[in-house]
Amino acid sequence: MDGYCAVRMKLADEFATAARLYADAVVRLTTANIMPQAQYERCREAAEVAGIRVAQASTAFGEHVSLHHCAAIPAARGSQAG
Numbered sequence: 001m002d003g004y005c006a007v008r009m010k011l012a013d014e015f016a017t018a019a020r021l022y023a024d025a026v027v028r029l030t031t032a033n034i035m036p037q038a039q040y041e042r043c044r045e046a047a048e049v050a051g052i053r054v055a056q057a058s059t060a061f062g063e064h065v066s067l068h069h070c071a072a073i074p075a076a077r078g079s080q081a082g
Contacts, residue, residue, distance in 0.1 A: 005070040011061040018057040022050040
């Protein structure tokens with residue numbers, strides 16, 4: 001398993017998932033037609049929470065890579081050299 005860091009992969013997946021959820025929340029907030037104020041507030045709060053989560057996931061990923069020095073691990077899963 002040379003060149004594989006399970007923690008990095010876990011954190012990368014969490015970061016990517018958080019980013020997708022944030023993007024989805026922003027799209028819902030910004031593309032919806034006119035909506036009741038209460039629904040708007042729920043969408044806005046969901047986007048804010050998702051933004052916080054993506055920032056936390058980014059920090060966790062960045063700190064791990066920095067401390068563990070595993071930034072150069074190939075992103076392609078399942079590929080093995082020779």
